[in-house]
Amino acid sequence: xxxSDTAEEAAFRQEVRSWIAENAPTYLFESxxxxxxxxxxxxxxxxxxxxxxxxxxxADAGWACLQWPKECGGRGATPIESVxxxxxxxxxxxxxxxxIIGHGMCGPTMMAYASEGQxxxxxxxxASGEEIWCQLFSEPPSGSDLAGLRTRAERDxxxxxxxGQKIWTSGAQxxxxxxxxxxxxxxxxxxxxxxxxxLNMRSDGVDIRPIKQLNGDSGFNEVYFDNVRIPxxxxxxxxxxxxxxxxxxxxxxxxxxxGGIATGFPExxxxxxxxxxxxxxxxxxxxxxxxxADWYAKSAxxxxxxxxxxxxLSKGETPGPENSIGKLVAGGMMQDVAKYAIDLQGLGGVIxxxxxxxxxxxxxxxxxxxxxxxxxxGTDQILRNIISERVLGLPEDMRADKGVPFNKIPTGS
Amino acid sequence: xxxxxxxxxxxxxxxxxxFLRDNCDLSVCRSVLEGEEAFATAVWQGFxxxxxxxxxxxxxxxGVEAGYLTLCLxxxxxxxxxxxxxxxxxxxxxxxxxxxxxxxSQxxxxxxxxASGELIGTLAVTETVEDVSPGNIETNFSNGVLNxxxxxxxxxxxxxxxxVVARCGDELTLVxxxxxxxxxxxxxxxxxxxxxxxxxxxxxxxxxxxxxxxWAALEDxxxxxxVLYAFEQIGGAExxxxxxxxxxxxxxxxGRPIGSFQALKHMMADMYVALKLAExxxxxxxxxxxxxxxxxxxxxxxxxxxxxQAFQLCSRDNIQVHGGMGFxxxxxxxxxxxxxxxxxxxxxxxxxxENKLVSALPEVA
Numbered sequence: 132x133x134x135s136d137t138a139e140e141a142a143f144r145q146e147v148r149s150w151i152a153e154n155a156p157t158y159l160f161e162s163x164x165x166x167x168x169x170x171x172x173x174x175x176x177x178x179x180x181x182x183x184x185x186x187x188x189x190a191d192a193g194w195a196c197l198q199w200p201k202e203c204g205g206r207g208a209t210p211i212e213s214v215x216x217x218x219x220x221x222x223x224x225x226x227x228x229x230x231i232i233g234h235g236m237c238g239p240t241m242m243a244y245a246s247e248g249q250x251x252x253x254x255x256x257x258a259s260g261e262e263i264w265c266q267l268f269s270e271p272p273s274g275s276d277l278a279g280l281r282t283r284a285e286r287d288x289x290x291x292x293x294x295g296q297k298i299w300t301s302g303a304q305x306x307x308x309x310x311x312x313x314x315x316x317x318x319x320x321x322x323x324x325x326x327x328x329x330l331n332m333r334s335d336g337v338d339i340r341p342i343k344q345l346n347g348d349s350g351f352n353e354v355y356f357d358n359v360r361i362p363x364x365x366x367x368x369x370x371x372x373x374x375x376x377x378x379x380x381x382x383x384x385x386x387x388x389x390g391g392i393a394t395g396f397p398e399x400x401x402x403x404x405x406x407x408x409x410x411x412x413x414x415x416x417x418x419x420x421x422x423x424a425d426w427y428a429k430s431a432x433x434x435x436x437x438x439x440x441x442x443x444l445s446k447g448e449t450p451g452p453e454n455s456i457g458k459l460v461a462g463g464m465m466q467d468v469a470k471y472a473i474d475l476q477g478l479g480g481v482i483x484x485x486x487x488x489x490x491x492x493x494x495x496x497x498x499x500x501x502x503x504x505x506x507x508x509g510t511d512q513i514l515r516n517i518i519s520e521r522v523l524g525l526p527e528d529m530r531a532d533k534g535v536p537f538n539k540i541p542t543g544s
Numbered sequence: 545x546x547x548x549x550x551x552x553x554x555x556x557x558x559x560x561x562x563f564l565r566d567n568c569d570l571s572v573c574r575s576v577l578e579g580e581e582a583f584a585t586a587v588w589q590g591f592x593x594x595x596x597x598x599x600x601x602x603x604x605x606x607g608v609e610a611g612y613l614t615l616c617l618x619x620x621x622x623x624x625x626x627x628x629x630x631x632x633x634x635x636x637x638x639x640x641x642x643x644x645x646x647x648x649s650q651x652x653x654x655x656x657x658x659a660s661g662e663l664i665g666t667l668a669v670t671e672t673v674e675d676v677s678p679g680n681i682e683t684n685f686s687n688g689v690l691n692x693x694x695x696x697x698x699x700x701x702x703x704x705x706x707x708v709v710a711r712c713g714d715e716l717t718l719v720x721x722x723x724x725x726x727x728x729x730x731x732x733x734x735x736x737x738x739x740x741x742x743x744x745x746x747x748x749x750x751x752x753x754x755x756x757x758x759w760a761a762l763e764d765x766x767x768x769x770x771v772l773y774a775f776e777q778i779g780g781a782e783x784x785x786x787x788x789x790x791x792x793x794x795x796x797x798x799g800r801p802i803g804s805f806q807a808l809k810h811m812m813a814d815m816y817v818a819l820k821l822a823e824x825x826x827x828x829x830x831x832x833x834x835x836x837x838x839x840x841x842x843x844x845x846x847x848x849x850x851x852x853q854a855f856q857l858c859s860r861d862n863i864q865v866h867g868g869m870g871f872x873x874x875x876x877x878x879x880x881x882x883x884x885x886x887x888x889x890x891x892x893x894x895x896x897x898e899n900k901l902v903s904a905l906p907e908v909a
Contacts, residue, residue: 132613132831134545404908417899424898427905428850432821435828438547445545453820460817512806518816519809523789526804 186260204258233264244367265306284313303352325373346499395468396430462504469498557617576628598659606656623779628737630699636769638665645753666703685710690745700741716758721750735886774851781858822854845901859884
């Protein structure tokens with residue numbers, strides 16, 4: 132066991148480090164470093180513009196989408212090189228939030244299913260941030276049960292006509308293109324009647340409306356389709372094979388390796404280190420210490436699990452299933468941390484104003500954002516299903532809709 | 545980065561694993577539980593032949609000198625089988641104490657015999673039903689003799705020698721004594737396979753180890769042992785989870801395997817999560833132990849806390865998955881439950897380790 136790089140890895144890290152030192156937007160370092168969970172602070176500068184500038188600069192120098200082939204705008208790098216990049220990019224990586232869906236999910240799907248001409252046209256601009264992509268999957272009646280989606284695509288000559296509604300689409304308001312999963316045949320069982328497309332988000336009939344979240348922010352959108360026309364040439368995969376295509380997308384969900392996953396531990400540690408409670412300094416209180424130890428053990432467990440994944444990548448192997456635990460552990464922990472931190476402060480703990488609240492209201496924003504973390508990209512319950520079925524090999528749930536034509540499945544309405 | 549065990553280490557692990565599979569299934573643990581023998585002598589003998597006890601003991605003192613990473617993997621395999629042998633007390637505690645605090649001549653006298661398994665050692669600390677602190681050690685060492693009573697000494701029933709935490713004037717110290725002449729009796733505990741005894745010393749001859757601060761030395765020994773016990777704990781947790789999963793697949797109720805109910809699937813998913821967090825923390829602690837890292841106190845406490853949580857959760861909910869059958873003497877669920885609850889406190893309680901963990905955290909930036 133050792134934590135040092137191999138000779139090649141060390142050389143690569145040095146190359147990355149010197150390029151970043153010479154090219155990173157250092158004027159944003161302070162603001163980015165103070166970014167709370169779920170926010171990217173860029174001070175007086177526009178976050179989207181700064182994100183695009185940094186991405187373009189990286190792409191021009193060959194540091195965008197490292198693992199993509201060069202002809203797609205990437206670097207043809209190995210997974211471990213990608214991890215090293217993420218580690219070295221550090222706080223500047225926070226500028227990449229806008230591109231995560233496009234780079235992590237849309238790009239790999241296009242690579243697998245688009246024509247050669249389409250790949251040449253779209254992928255380099257996706258990699259460089261010149262064009263932003265989103266993913267149109269969830270619908271009001273189908274979140275965890277994604278395959279229950281209802282947005283219709285009907286063939287009309289060389290086009291398909293789309294009607295329906297998507298929801299929870301991150302970044303749709305900034306997006307130029309999107310990948311879209313639709314129902315093309317409601318008379319066969321639900322997994323068989325879907326088809327995937329990509330479309331221009333500025334097409335006629337596309338209506339994007341921001342969702343106001345429970346914390347008052349608007350990171351997601353509803354997207355309505357009213358007779359939107361998509362050429363058949365923009366179909367990804369065969370008609371009726373949309374579920375298979377979507378699995379390619381979901382399998383590519385970016386592993387948060389190297390960058391680390393937010394758990395709230397540094398925030399609670401910093402808070403209790405300063406805070407006074409009735410018994411004296413909070414960090415000297417046995418009950419506080421017990422909680423703190425539990426949370427440290429969890430956050431260290433995630434960090435050490437990531438090190439095991441990096442080791443697998445470094446050896447050219449695929450990381451094990453233990454990597455599926457990250458969001459499940461981190462989401463719940465963040466919510467617990469926030470609740471406890473506020474509780475220790477008494478009534479003053481509910482103050483959201485960062486100018487007044489302890490620790491710039493970081494735990495208060497975690498309290499209000501964490502319910503979403505436990506839902507987005509797979510609810511805690513779906514993640515437990517995945518672990519129990521795919522890792523532990525337990526039987527699937529009994530399904531009331533198995534083998535039933537989509538239009539005969541009970542909907543409760 | 546290579547955060548994994550080496551092929552050589554895994555090879556040794558595989559040998560130990562195969563030996564235990566063939567010679568130490570849970571019926572062996574059960575026979576010790578039911579009092580057929582005080583510990584599994586055939587397994588101990590097999591370990592001696594393979595050199596397992598001497599894994600981390602220097603070759604100069606009769607060990608194999610394969611290092612602590614190998615010893616961690618041995619602990620993992622032992623933990624999986626709930627092997628009822630005095631390995632932890634003799635190796636993680638007694639041999640470590642001699643090896644770190646013994647004089648050259650004490651090492652020459654005792655380590656080769658501990659390494660070969662010819663002698664069994666243990667560490668005698670606890671005197672009251674309160675968690676151990678410097679204030680509740682009364683056993684006295686003066687003029688070369690020990691006086692006092694150790695209330696519960698794991699493997700005290702079968703050990704030949706003990707390292708004893710004792711008071712010498714105002715100071716705490718560590719001394720070593722042979723147990724053949726002392727008065728010892730079995731003490732009934734939640735896990736009888738740990739062969740615990742109450743040991744009474746009456747003017748018993750003992751020799752000092754080279755210790756200036758007995759409490760600090762004990763903490764040092766505990767930190768190192770915590771890593772090894774943590775590996776035993778995740779081994780046990782893994783097998784308890786395996787047992788739950790296997791039963792949930794074959795047991796039917798309401799016309800379907802009970803493992804298809806989300807109430808049970810999610811319980812087992814949580815067991816898996818606790819196990820994986822603990823496993824990764826154990827890897828890091830193994831690295832810290834092998835490399836004598838300054839991070840050892842934090843790494844050990846972290847591994848200890850999460851491995852304790854994992855083994856407790858997995859052994860408890862394995863019973864729950866088994867329903868009524870899990871509460872019978874006949875089913876093996878209670879073997880894991882007993883061991884997990886014993887190991888939780890073998891080096892002082894969980895809250896003690898939580899406290900140590902927080903004390904070892906780096907300063908807030």
